[in-house]
Amino acid sequence: METIQIREAKASFSALVASAEKGRPTLISRHGQPCAMIVPVADGARLYPLEMPNLVNYLLSIPQALETERDTTPLRSADFA
Numbered sequence: 785m786e787t788i789q790i791r792e793a794k795a796s797f798s799a800l801v802a803s804a805e806k807g808r809p810t811l812i813s814r815h816g817q818p819c820a821m822i823v824p825v826a827d828g829a830r831l832y833p834l835e836m837p838n839l840v841n842y843l844l845s846i847p848q849a850l851e852t853e854r855d856t857t858p859l860r861s862a863d864f865a
Contacts, residue, residue: 787811790819 786808793800793812800810800822809823843850 785809785811787813787818790814793822 786803788796788800788810790812793810803810804822804824807824809821809827811818812820812822
């Protein structure tokens with residue numbers, strides 16, 4: 785894996801993206817300390833999925849109607865005094 789300073793990364797950003805497209809990650813450092821990494825999309829998607837599952841989409845994908853019973857017991861009264 786190649787490591788470059790942030791100053792060089794700014795100057796050659798297009799080349800870094802092209803490198804990531806070819807499957808080569810690049811580590812970016814600031815003052816000698818690693819601070820970021822440019823990786824191919826497939827590698828990044830393993831950590832951060834592009835399609836985040838959510839409850840609404842899951843419930844909408846159920847093929848049959850969802851039958852639920854409603855609790856009809858009266859609510860207790862609240863005393864705000």
